[in-house]
Amino acid sequence: MSMELFKGAYEGAVTATSYAEILLAKAIKVHGADCPVKYPDTAYRLPVITALSGEEVNTIGDLAPILNRIRTTNIREELTLENAKLNGEATLYAAEIIEALRYINGAKPDVYPYCGFVTDPILRKFGVPLVDQTIPGVAVIVGKGKDSKSTAKLVKELQSKGIMIFLVNEVIEQCIEENVKIGSEFITFPVGNFTQVIHAVNFAFRAGLAFGGIPAGQRERAIEYQLKRVFAFVIQLGPNDVVKTAAEFGAMFMGFPTVTDQPVAEEIPEWYQSEPDYEKIGKLGLEIRGVKIKIVDIPVPITIGPAFEGETIRKKDAWVEFGGGRSTSFELVRMVGVDEVEDGKIEVIGPEIDEMPEGSVFPLGFMIDIYGRKMQEDFEGVLERRIHYNLNYGEGLWHVAQRNMMWVRIGKNAHAAGFKIRDFGEILIAKFKSDFPAIIDRVQVTIITDKDVIEDKIKIAIEKYATRDARLKDLTDDVETYYSCLLCQSFAPNHVCVVSPERLGLCGAVSWLDAKASNEINPLGPNQPIEKGECLDAEKGQWKNLNDFIYANSHNTVEAVNFYTLMEYPMTSCGCFEAIMAILPMCNGVMITTREHGGDTPCGMTFSALAGTCGGGMQTPGFMGLGRRYITSKKFIKADGGLARLVWMPKELKEFLGQDLIDAAVDQGLGADFVDKIADETVGTTEDEILPFLEEKQHPALTLDPMM
Numbered sequence: 001m002s003m004e005l006f007k008g009a010y011e012g013a014v015t016a017t018s019y020a021e022i023l024l025a026k027a028i029k030v031h032g033a034d035c036p037v038k039y040p041d042t043a044y045r046l047p048v049i050t051a052l053s054g055e056e057v058n059t060i061g062d063l064a065p066i067l068n069r070i071r072t073t074n075i076r077e078e079l080t081l082e083n084a085k086l087n088g089e090a091t092l093y094a095a096e097i098i099e100a101l102r103y104i105n106g107a108k109p110d111v112y113p114y115c116g117f118v119t120d121p122i123l124r125k126f127g128v129p130l131v132d133q134t135i136p137g138v139a140v141i142v143g144k145g146k147d148s149k150s151t152a153k154l155v156k157e158l159q160s161k162g163i164m165i166f167l168v169n170e171v172i173e174q175c176i177e178e179n180v181k182i183g184s185e186f187i188t189f190p191v192g193n194f195t196q197v198i199h200a201v202n203f204a205f206r207a208g209l210a211f212g213g214i215p216a217g218q219r220e221r222a223i224e225y226q227l228k229r230v231f232a233f234v235i236q237l238g239p240n241d242v243v244k245t246a247a248e249f250g251a252m253f254m255g256f257p258t259v260t261d262q263p264v265a266e267e268i269p270e271w272y273q274s275e276p277d278y279e280k281i282g283k284l285g286l287e288i289r290g291v292k293i294k295i296v297d298i299p300v301p302i303t304i305g306p307a308f309e310g311e312t313i314r315k316k317d318a319w320v321e322f323g324g325g326r327s328t329s330f331e332l333v334r335m336v337g338v339d340e341v342e343d344g345k346i347e348v349i350g351p352e353i354d355e356m357p358e359g360s361v362f363p364l365g366f367m368i369d370i371y372g373r374k375m376q377e378d379f380e381g382v383l384e385r386r387i388h389y390n391l392n393y394g395e396g397l398w399h400v401a402q403r404n405m406m407w408v409r410i411g412k413n414a415h416a417a418g419f420k421i422r423d424f425g426e427i428l429i430a431k432f433k434s435d436f437p438a439i440i441d442r443v444q445v446t447i448i449t450d451k452d453v454i455e456d457k458i459k460i461a462i463e464k465y466a467t468r469d470a471r472l473k474d475l476t477d478d479v480e481t482y483y484s485c486l487l488c489q490s491f492a493p494n495h496v497c498v499v500s501p502e503r504l505g506l507c508g509a510v511s512w513l514d515a516k517a518s519n520e521i522n523p524l525g526p527n528q529p530i531e532k533g534e535c536l537d538a539e540k541g542q543w544k545n546l547n548d549f550i551y552a553n554s555h556n557t558v559e560a561v562n563f564y565t566l567m568e569y570p571m572t573s574c575g576c577f578e579a580i581m582a583i584l585p586m587c588n589g590v591m592i593t594t595r596e597h598g599g600d601t602p603c604g605m606t607f608s609a610l611a612g613t614c615g616g617g618m619q620t621p622g623f624m625g626l627g628r629r630y631i632t633s634k635k636f637i638k639a640d641g642g643l644a645r646l647v648w649m650p651k652e653l654k655e656f657l658g659q660d661l662i663d664a665a666v667d668q669g670l671g672a673d674f675v676d677k678i679a680d681e682t683v684g685t686t687e688d689e690i691l692p693f694l695e696e697k698q699h700p701a702l703t704l705d706p707m708m
């Protein structure tokens with residue numbers, strides 16, 4: 001074992017905690033011991049302390065005894081691996097205290113290029129990609145690389161593999177110098193310098209608190225969760241120092257190994273290893289942490305990976321754009337016979353990108369013909385929605401909406417790299433065949449940019465959409481089989497989502513047809529059929545077989561679930577939910593807020609605070625996570641009065657649901673003007689503020705039976 005590393009961990013812990021003590025004493029002198037302290041937009045205040053000890057921190061003065069305790073109990077001079085990890089834990093505490101002090105009185109200390117603390121809404125935004133392993137692992141890159149080009153190449157290689165990245169110290173400036181795309185939209189977070197590395201750590205601990213349902217202060221469970229479910233590792237570049245060494249042992253305490261480009265006198269196998277070759281260092285980190293990457297070779301001139309899914313291409317940065325109301329566009333996946341498809345064929349009908357002037361607008365149509373021995377017509381819509389994700393994985397490509405409402409841009413950078421219209425086909429063929437090998441045998445792509453041809457072909461697509469929609473409208477919860485979704489159990493072990501025709505998954509990404517298709521594609525996967533069996537309560541929506549399945553698959557923690565009420569045995573929530581519903585007793589109704597709405601709400605809690613109340617697989621009457629589209633379902637809290645109970649929602653959500661919300665109100669006999677009776681943040685953000693509005697508008701919730 002490396003005595004040199006152990007000594008560095010001890011000295012670094014002493015240095016870090018001493019520095020924290022100095023800053024804490026100064027803060028108390030300047031601001032007073034009663035000054036509030038917390039990170040912004042999180043339900044977990046100071047997550048490292050919340051997760052490991054559960055000690056309540058409200059003011060600066062609360063931090064002093066915590067720091068004294070950790071210095072007394074953790075800092076160990078005897079040079080052993082276990083003591084080095086304890087010294088590392090002490091360093092995590094110290095860094096959390098140092099960084100939290102920067103946010104006193106609502107200060108916003110981080111300016112570009114640093115992002116600082118990564119808020120709960122961002123954590124939950126990436127919940128689904130983390131649990132379905134679209135994001136297969138997390139890399140924390142610390143220090144300064146040997147040169148900017150090598151550092152940039154390392155970061156881009158990890159981005160192409162879909163790895164979430166946290167950047168600390170000079171590597172941030174090196175990436176900017178080489179025009180590497182960084183920021184939350186690229187799941188590459190430039191958190192800052194020195195102790196700001198703690199923002200990668202408190203992100204990981206919040207995963208356990210938010211998704212794992214681990215109670216505050218359950219130290220051993222918190223660490224076990226990190227080891228088993230958060231696949232993170234550290235890459236240390238450039239010369240090290242004792243504080244960095246101590247922090248790296250803090251990572252080891254959490255189960256995260258370190259690889260470095262520096263020579264190490266005595267490595268700690270599987271925990272602290274040296275690899276000076278930048279072509280190999282990322283691969284070694286992935287291997288040590290056990291992160292498996294499925295490699296798909298796509299012959300296009302741009303980088304393809306989930307890191308680019310959130311990239312926004314502004315009009316001024318686009319070489320050419322398609323659709324978005326400015327031209328005709330559509331996308332269509334069709335199941336065809338074996339003789340109707342030539343595998344791998346890509347045909348472009350109309351101008352190629354070389355014939356498209358900068359800033360121009362063209363029509364665009366995708367016709368993807370698929371043959372597979374196990375392909376079914378029900379799978380068409382499921383596969384069609386994958387077009388959005390597959391194209392957005394391209395660096396310099398931007399795709400929004402779907403069907404004949406899609407909007408696509410090709411960035412100037414992608415054009416400069418040599419991207420062609422036919423390369424859309426290369427991406428789609430490669431991704432469809434690699435992601436769905438069980439049902440897809442042959443794929444052919446036709447891409448249309450000719451304005452006359454597309455007007456003819458879009459008629460085929462619209463007819464197909466109408467047929468699908470008619471089938472979906474005929475589906476109700478009266479079917480005998482629902483489907484489980486256990487995907488989120490990789491992060492939330494006790495959460496069980498059950499999807500019915502009239503209630504999609506709370507992440508908003510899995511409909512009943514999606515789950516049915518997923519099960520037929522992969523019978524051993526996370527979507528399993530459940531025969532409802534004996535009905536125990538028709539009004540509230542409870543069935544014996546569903547209860548039995550949920551109880552067994554929630555590790556015997558959830559005994560019963562009602563599908564149609566918020567108030568008694570509601571469905572559990574993991575943390576990936578699109579929105580959260582909460583009761584408003586004074587208004588005799590419910591409110592809904594979304595991850596996108598970061599402000600206050602009438603229940604007195606922000607989205608983050610609410611998520612801490614009902615996430616992590618907890619069953620919390622009066623609170624529930626949900627998918628946005630469930631709001632327009634006929635079965636939306638039907639036993640509680642349905643849509644008539646909805647009294648507040650963010651303006652953005654109201655606009656997102658649009659005509660569908662109006663149609664749902666009309667369908668439930670509430671009238672087309674019902675949406676105007678729902679308050680939003682422009683009316684108020686407390687019950688006292690919105691109640692007069694509801695009374696003036698004669699909102700129907702005020703005439704219903706009391707919810708409590």
